[in-house]
Amino acid sequence: MLEFAGIRQEQLNRISSRNPCNFNRVYGGHTQPTFDNNGSMIFLDLSYNFLSGSIPKEIGTMPYLFILNLGHNNISGNIPQEIGNLKGLGILDLSYNRLEGSIPQSMTGITLLSEINLSNNLLSGMIPETGQLETFPASDFFNNAGLCGVPLPPCGDPAAASSSEHRKSHRKQASLAGSVAMGLLFSLFCIFGVIVAIVETKKRRKKQDSALDVYMDSYSHSSTANTSWKLTGAREALSINLATFEKPLRKLTFADLLEATNGFHNDSLIGSGGFGDVYKAQLKDGSVVAIKKLIHISGQGDREFTAEMETIGKIKHRNLVPLLGYCRVGEERLLVYEYMMYGSLEDVLHGQKKAGIKLNWAARRKIAIGAARGLAFLHHNCIPHIIHRDMKSSNVLLDENLEARVSDFGMARLMNAVDTHLSVSTLAGTPGYVPPEYYQSFRCSTKGDVYSYGVVLLELLTGKRPTDSADFGDNNLVGWVKQHAKLKISDVFDPELMKEDPMLEIELLQHLKVACACLDDRHWRRPTMLQVMAMFKEIQAGSGLDSQSTIATDDRGFNSVEMVDMTIKEVPEGKQ
Template identity: 55%
Template sequence: MDDSKLNSFIDPNLYFLSSSRSREPLSINIAMFEQPLLRLTLVDILEATNNFCKTNIIGDGGFGTVYKATLPDGKTVAVKKLSQAKTQGHREFMAEMETLGKVKHQNLVPLLGYCSFGEEKLLVYEYMVNGSLDHWLRNRTGALEVLDWTKRFKIAYGAARGLAFLHHGFIPHIIHRDIKASNILLNEDFEAKVADFGLARLISACETHVSTDIAGTFGYIPPEYGQTGRSTTRGDVYSFGVILLELITGKEPTGPDFKEIEGGNLVGWVFQKIKKGQAADVLDPTVLSADSKPVMLQMLQITAVCLSENPADRPTMLQVLKFLKAMAIEFQTLNGK
């Protein structure tokens, strides 16, 4: 980060983000659930998922499998069946309940209900018709349209709002600990909603971190986690920075694309390009245009600070959100939102 070319690329005004220690007024509204969560029986879940039929699987993560399901009233939902093989299965269930069961925000995937029967633990979420950001960016079958830059910016802004709410919206604060593209879900309007709080830990007002086993997904884990084992909100900021890089470059965080490339992964490759004064070369050509280029480069500046090796040099998510909002106003990217 000390390289002269890198420093000249990053707007020095961004550095006040990490040095500011003042308590900023929150610009996020808290809304509690008006309706109690559904308490479903195992029979209800079996009927809704057609006995957990494999054809209904819409997602498979480290802590469980997600099924598309239909409730008796005809409502389509997503049912997450937590893995019994995971030693933290019960704790994850409780974390989910403590997190999404009590709070509501337009950029969090709504938890509608749950079922606990012996070792079986299941969560019922609102169904997100457009699936995950990972699904759209990878587009491995070529069956999906390319996400244009307007949609990508909208997704970045929405995901930042959701994460800022977890970090700053209420006390105790919440660290997600597994921010990645497959945990950013999209509704019919491509509104981003942060999902999967299985690794979340509630942080009391007097604590700044939580010490646990290293959690997260390869490619998104901040460098300090391997050294200290301390999960902080700044770790989430790093992971969010990786998502911003994915939106900007169209590339995956790791993989064969970087096998023979300097840097070894997406973050390393991008920083090498920035140091060489070739920042524009990392922009995704499928969405690059005269209109999108300036805002993509400006977002890349914010992203670079989010990815600072020293956690103290990273901004907070509330500060990232404020910069994205300012960009939206400047470039009218969010169509007045």
């Protein structure tokens, strides 16, 4: 696996202007064919750099390559015929380069290809008519002036074009008089229609102008406003209503959200993640909500976006962050969530809020059980079952009672539905939490979520981040804990917990055993989240704790398996 992707614009937009960086992660120069020892590579991402030169033919010597992303560079020359040797290729992105010539016929032999993007190049000729290529949408081939054939318009026939011009010249004089007359009538009709439309438009906008002027004037004079926010077409956008799932929010408009966040000001920004930025918004009635402004979304997935939002909005559980509403404004997509007072578990354990909130073992145990309960609900109580795909401590939020709420469930699925050109890291998890089988098949599963949950449980037990600790050496948190299992396992526990009560060691070891079961390299041997809940209940029963208050089984949720009927669009087996 090799990833040297450059920093994208949406990532740069989230960097605070008050702390500018003087470095970047963009590579330049010529590509060099150094593939001699990479025959087993399955993931190669060199996108968003300044790479130049041609694609080396030696790239065809990597038969196990599944993802090849060279998009957004300055690569020229032809697409080599040898690319057809990549029989296992599933995703290919060569967009936004200067590639020329025709699409190699050899590419029709890549039968596993499920996603391709050759747009914005200088390609020409006919798209090969056999194989997978004709099944992809036209947008995957756009902005190649000389390219034609399915799914683009058919290539022109010179003989037919010449004959057509000859016939047109004979009819031209006969129809000239009639054409002039019809043209005059049509022009008069158009002028009249335009006048009527202008008058009506002015009437509709009259009331909006004064409100818009107030907003634009106040935000344009703010030196710290978030300049990445797009206000194109804002006069109409102010009156756009939210699609909501809660009665108190049904009268909200985009103008209300704009006002509540001070124009999506950086001072309202409370978090950033792989799917977008999150802003704190205080509404006119005094209530506080969190607004997520999505990235990676374009105007192309409106129907899919609406369908996924309607589905996610139906999912209600005390250990999930509920979606309250959503809004489409031009190319922007806004999601409104219930606000969580204490932010994310990552912040409380490792980040800015660590000094202000001390999590004793009772609080950590409650968080571990709550997160497990929420994940179990997604896996077992929803029809069809929902795979989170990015379970991590920053996606476990804490409410005013320090109750764990799993967030961003359904987001990876949404992104997959509306944007087919995301990186695998966005869709399949975060480094440190990704199960080993994902690097081989890129197929997400509930057992992958169980592995990621095991990492979160390790964070609660050790107080350490999953990566980048000086204690780990070349390992990550999982490898470090497994290494200590051969030495003195109690050394992995957070010293703060041991200071609190040395007698906790037995209970901590029991919870560590649950974490290790979740982290088994063999996914089929990992427990389900229902089994994890049963393990916690057994531990608490043995320790004399009140298991009914701590591990409540969702009232009727897990016992009678009360199912939540939803209409989630099924994703093909290979993309889950």
